[in-house]
Amino acid sequence: METSAIRYRVADFLKQHPPFTAMEEGDLVALAAGGRVRFFEPHEYILCQGEPRKVHVFVIQHGSVTLWDERGGAPQLRDVLGVGDLLGAEQFNGERSCLFTARAAGDVLLYGLSAPDFGAMLAKYPYARQYVSALGSVISDFQWTDGGGDRGRLFLHDVAPPLAIVSPAHTVTDTARTLALIGGAVAVTNADQQILGVVTPETLLGWVAAGAVNAAGPISALTLAPPPTLGPDASIADAVMAIGTSATGAVAMTTDGSVAGRVLSIVTPRDLAPVFGDEPASILQAIRRAPDVASLASLNQRARGAALQQLTSAAATDWVARFTQAVDFGVLSRVVALTDSDEPGACWCVCGASGRAESMTRRAPRVILMHAGSSDQATAAAAYRRVADGLAQCGYLPAAAAPSGEFDVASVSEWSRRYAAWIQQPVVEEMSKNRALFDVYPFHGAPSPWQQTRASIASAIDRDIIRVLAHDCLASLPPMTFYQDAVIEQGGEESRVFRLEHSALRPLVDLGRVFGMASRETTRTSTLERLAIARRLLPAHERVFRDAAETLRIVLWLQARVGIAQGTDGTELPLPLLSRQDRHMLKSGFPVIERLLALTSDPTWLATI
Numbered sequence: 262m263e264t265s266a267i268r269y270r271v272a273d274f275l276k277q278h279p280p281f282t283a284m285e286e287g288d289l290v291a292l293a294a295g296g297r298v299r300f301f302e303p304h305e306y307i308l309c310q311g312e313p314r315k316v317h318v319f320v321i322q323h324g325s326v327t328l329w330d331e332r333g334g335a336p337q338l339r340d341v342l343g344v345g346d347l348l349g350a351e352q353f354n355g356e357r358s359c360l361f362t363a364r365a366a367g368d369v370l371l372y373g374l375s376a377p378d379f380g381a382m383l384a385k386y387p388y389a390r391q392y393v394s395a396l397g398s399v400i401s402d403f404q405w406t407d408g409g410g411d412r413g414r415l416f417l418h419d420v421a422p423p424l425a426i427v428s429p430a431h432t433v434t435d436t437a438r439t440l441a442l443i444g445g446a447v448a449v450t451n452a453d454q455q456i457l458g459v460v461t462p463e464t465l466l467g468w469v470a471a472g473a474v475n476a477a478g479p480i481s482a483l484t485l486a487p488p489p490t491l492g493p494d495a496s497i498a499d500a501v502m503a504i505g506t507s508a509t510g511a512v513a514m515t516t517d518g519s520v521a522g523r524v525l526s527i528v529t530p531r532d533l534a535p536v537f538g539d540e541p542a543s544i545l546q547a548i549r550r551a552p553d554v555a556s557l558a559s560l561n562q563r564a565r566g567a568a569l570q571q572l573t574s575a576a577a578t579d580w581v582a583r584f585t586q587a588v589d590f591g592v593l594s595r596v597v598a599l600t601d602s603d604e605p606g607a608c609w610c611v612c613g614a615s616g617r618a619e620s621m622t623r624r625a626p627r628v629i630l631m632h633a634g635s636s637d638q639a640t641a642a643a644a645y646r647r648v649a650d651g652l653a654q655c656g657y658l659p660a661a662a663a664p665s666g667e668f669d670v671a672s673v674s675e676w677s678r679r680y681a682a683w684i685q686q687p688v689v690e691e692m693s694k695n696r697a698l699f700d701v702y703p704f705h706g707a708p709s710p711w712q713q714t715r716a717s718i719a720s721a722i723d724r725d726i727i728r729v730l731a732h733d734c735l736a737s738l739p740p741m742t743f744y745q746d747a748v749i750e751q752g753g754e755e756s757r758v759f760r761l762e763h764s765a766l767r768p769l770v771d772l773g774r775v776f777g778m779a780s781r782e783t784t785r786t787s788t789l790e791r792l793a794i795a796r797r798l799l800p801a802h803e804r805v806f807r808d809a810a811e812t813l814r815i816v817l818w819l820q821a822r823v824g825i826a827q828g829t830d831g832t833e834l835p836l837p838l839l840s841r842q843d844r845h846m847l848k849s850g851f852p853v854i855e856r857l858l859a860l861t862s863d864p865t866w867l868a869t870i
Contacts, residue, residue, distance in 0.1 A: 278345030280389035324369035429481035458485025492518030498580035505545025558656035613697035621821035631710035812850030
């Protein structure tokens with residue numbers, strides 16, 4: 262009876278902590294039945310680095326445990342574990358020996374669980390398997406136990422409706438009857454069933470409003486806009502972006518994804534709505550038609566809510582970040598139009614997180630304007646002020662301190678001069694304060710000013726500036742660990758707030774920019790794209806770049822998830838807002854950032870590219 266009571270007490274404790282939270286009570290009781298209880302006094306060794314893996318996996322029931330790296334030189338403190346944390350679980354990630362030495366920091370009580378029994382539970386519960394896998398590497402597709410999966414990664418063919426087609430000779434009336442019957446969209450095709458155009462209720466109403474419709478005439482007499490095309494293996498997220506940024510309001514699914522392929526289906530926001538609820542493509546379409554800035558503010562808020570719904574895992578950030586960038590670009594472009602600020606020959610751009618497609622919260626994008634010559638400065642500056650005033654009413658959070666609008670408006674020659682000065686004299690010209698301007702992305706206007714500036718940046722880059730930037734990355738380091746409700750910094754200081762941007766996002770972004778500049782791909786690229794470039798430049802270090810990309814996804818996911826929910830920019834997160842799983846995922850990325858910093862700060866890598 263007493264033994265039975267103990268196993269139920271252990272099971273009650275386990276189910277309060279991941280990965281046991283996902284397990285059924287009967288399995289937890291059976292797991293506890295094969296375990297044992299161990300007590301350790303202060304400073305006593307629990308595990309020794311390099312010793313063969315144990316027959317038990319330990320769960321800390323009371324006290325704290327320090328992990329030490331004793332390979333060469335003085336022991337280095339690597340982590341501090343507390344109640345509910347696991348010891349010895351790395352054996353399920355292929356490790357044959359203990360990775361670190363574990364010592365009791367005070368009186369410690371451990372529950373030792375049979376390793377074979379624990380392994381059986383990992384095989385039965387995918388959530389538990391994912392959680393333990395993150396002890397040895399970063400995993401961005403980690404799901405909450407109640408997560409619905411990343412719906413944006415579903416295949417397009419899973420939601421594609423039956424195809425309705427008409428030939429160019431069909432009358433407008435016959436086409437309208439077909440459209441009324443199916444309610445979605447009708448494809449206009451040639452004899453080989455290649456897409457020529459698409460008819461939706463919106464396009465038909467547009468023709469009627471313009472007085473261009475002859476009901477008895479052929480549909481080919483009207484202006485038919487061919488929709489974007491995708492293949493059957495495209496994702497639903499690809500369809501969202503294609504529809505949302507196209508004037509046709511639909512996407513054609515063809516056999517090979519090209520306009521030359523045979524059309525298989527026409528997909529509209531109506532077909533995507535059952536998957537998403539508040540359908541992202543419809544939001545993007547509404548932004549394009551917004552009548553005023555008040556409407557844009559409402560749509561901006563709605564878009565962030567839709568983004569939050571889709572952030573079911575860190576892997577979802579890849580397409581959700583593309584969606585929110587399209588939202589920001591759509592809002593900005595509409596503000597330019599509503600304020601009559603479309604200057605001929607000028608190029609509107611964003612920089613920083615928005616320029617890298619990494620801004621999912623409502624933080625206001627920083628806008629810059631490049632124009633053709635100094636004679637256009639006054640006119641361009643006036644247009645910029647109108648856009649800035651309009652943007653301030655669009656539901657964004659106030660931007661952090663930034664240079665004045667006058668600085669952000671300049672001619673192509675002035676922008677080129679600035680970039681050359683920052684690269685050639687980074688200390689004197691205070692390049693460190695202007696790194697965000699190396700993450701430029703054009704969203705509206707003439708492309709030539711941005712293209713000229715981009716070429717100037719690429720031509721000015723040399724190995725000296727790459728070395729300087731690589732060294733400067735060491736200014737931002739990740740913390741050592743989380744312990745209870747505190748962040749433990751590298752120097753041992755404690756904080757109740759995780760400085761996400763300073764301690765995790767900034768080093769990843771800065772390191773990515775180094776490799777972007779090394780490849781001359783400094784603008785219109787995201788940090789993920791720059792890390793992919795680094796994998797190609799330095800294939801021997803592919804693993805660390807892949808792990809860094811996974812870490813970035815996790816950091817962006819938490820910034821967006823907490824920031825949107827709390828109405829902040831997510832740059833600093835109070836510890837109570839981060840669950841145990843959140844901290845677990847973040848902590849798995851801290852060593853990755855350190856390894857990438859060590860690699861980048863060693864100048865020998867430059868000689869290999």
